[in-house]
Amino acid sequence: IFIPFISIAEIIVFIIYKYDLESKGIETTATEGVALYSPLVYKPSRRYEAWRFLSYMLMHQGYMHIIFNMLFQFLYG
Numbered sequence: 001i002f003i004p005f006i007s008i009a010e011i012i013v014f015i016i017y018k019y020d021l022e023s024k025g026i027e028t029t030a031t032e033g034v035a036l037y038s039p040l041v042y043k044p045s046r047r048y049e050a051w052r053f054l055s056y057m058l059m060h061q062g063y064m065h066i067i068f069n070m071l072f073q074f075l076y077g
Contacts, residue, residue: 003077006057007070013040013058014066031062 017035018028027033035041042056060066 003073007073010058010060010066010069014060017059029062030064034059034061 017038018033021028021033021035038059040052040055040059042052046052060069
């Protein structure tokens with residue numbers, strides 16, 4: 001039951017940041033389009049924010065990245 005819930009969360013975050021990037025004039029393509037300004041992204045300079053070690057799994061770099069992650073999650077999860 002974990003895999004479907006985490007997959008839904010990943011899709012929701014992807015859609016939210018897709019529209020946020022579009023509002024800033026940045027297009028989300030098959031291989032580009034990640035919001036590096038997001039508080040979910042892991043940044044080595046902010047290691048003291050421990051939640052970033054887990055939250056970065058919700059971020060994806062383009063459509064192909066999220067599609068293949070979903071595929072592997074459902075196949076191996």
